[in-house]
Amino acid sequence: MVKQTVLIAGLGLIGGSLALSIRETKEVRLIGYDSNYSTLEYAKMNKIVDDVYNDFTEAVVQADICILAAPVSVTVDLINILNKLTFKKSIIVTDVGSVKGPIMDVASKLDSPNIAFIGGHPMAGSHKKGIQAAKKHLFENAIYVLSPTDSSTEEDLERLQALLTPTKSKFIILEPDEHDEMTSVISHFPHLIASSLVHQARNWQKTHPYIHKLAAGGFRDITRIASSNPLMWRDIFFQNRSKMSRLMDDWIEEMKQLKNLIDTGEKTQIEKYLEQAREYRDGLDSGKQGAIPSYYDVYVDIFDQPGAILKVIELLANHDISINNIEILEIREGITGVLRLSFQNENDQKLSQAVLKKNHYDTVIEE
């Protein structure tokens, strides 16, 4: 069987993770392009792809399928380059960008009859960046948005889905504008708000130096997404600029109304506001993977003793459970402290809780 050549352009967190899940497909020759030499070196050394290129044109003309996995603005530039090339054979081109509008706009100008463009967005990720953070199972159970275009056929869509099957994600078809509006509401705008809450705390720290300590609990949780890659998010905000701007207008208006209720002592109205928010939030399906991936955390009480953290890690490693992230939330001399362990999925979360409980650790999973 003739192997199809698949190019991943941009071998960072998302491109690298896609490569790790696709590479086991025997009938694929996987090649990678990136502008960063050490990324290419890493990808080659760790056999994440079969071959690496630092020239996009040289790589893409070989490909049967090309996945553009660079920042959104770079993806737009790469599509513009595609429009200047001659393709002697047919190629399916897709992307992974968090914003679809600008990418689909430029893709609609592709005039080679040999290019079939299908927009894409695997809705899972992390606050980390770069190929070192790539994970084979990153997209497991995640929603994977696909946006076919006039240039793509049903067969192209099926071929792309077949290639992406090892990601174990769930495909949904969305119109680009629909996608950008929804992601602006549940991902892009909340991101900005999380960062603004952090700024607010930082400003108040000048008045109350102790705020830093108090912010370690719930505040850190609700602002977690503010720790993500600033360059990527800057790109997302500007590429989804008009939708972000509209949401900011709505938000400012809502804040004004809330301020008014607080200033005038409208307790009933405020209670109603909180109640409605609680009802809607409780109705969100916590068991399903949403667009912003859930965090699967387990809180473990540990004693401040040498090697206490290591013991927990060893225990889970012995059960083949891999930990995504570890944070020490509070530990003071001689008393118990809390360790937050984050896992890739609910299964690992529940399994680790069972293992830890069996070994007499106090654990909590927040609902």
Ligand SMILES: NC(=O)C1=CN([C@@H]2O[C@H](COP(=O)(O)OP(=O)(O)OC[C@H]3O[C@@H](n4cnc5c(N)ncnc54)[C@H](O)[C@@H]3O)[C@@H](O)[C@H]2O)C=CC1
């Ligand atoms: N990080 C996340 O959680 C998610 C990100 N996305 C989207 O995936 C895309 C990539 O994001 P990440 O992998 O997180 O970022 P990343 O920073 O980990 O990787 C980006 C890669 O693109 C490369 N790159 C940058 N400029 C380039 C250029 N001119 N030519 C070739 N390569 C270039 C970088 O060297 C890097 O290896 C973005 O469009 C983002 O919107 C989609 C879903 C989730």
Ligand SMILES: O=C(O)C(=O)Cc1ccc(O)cc1
């Ligand atoms: O919202 C976040 O920060 C995430 O948890 C990961 C993420 C980032 C960007 C996306 O386009 C999709 C998911």
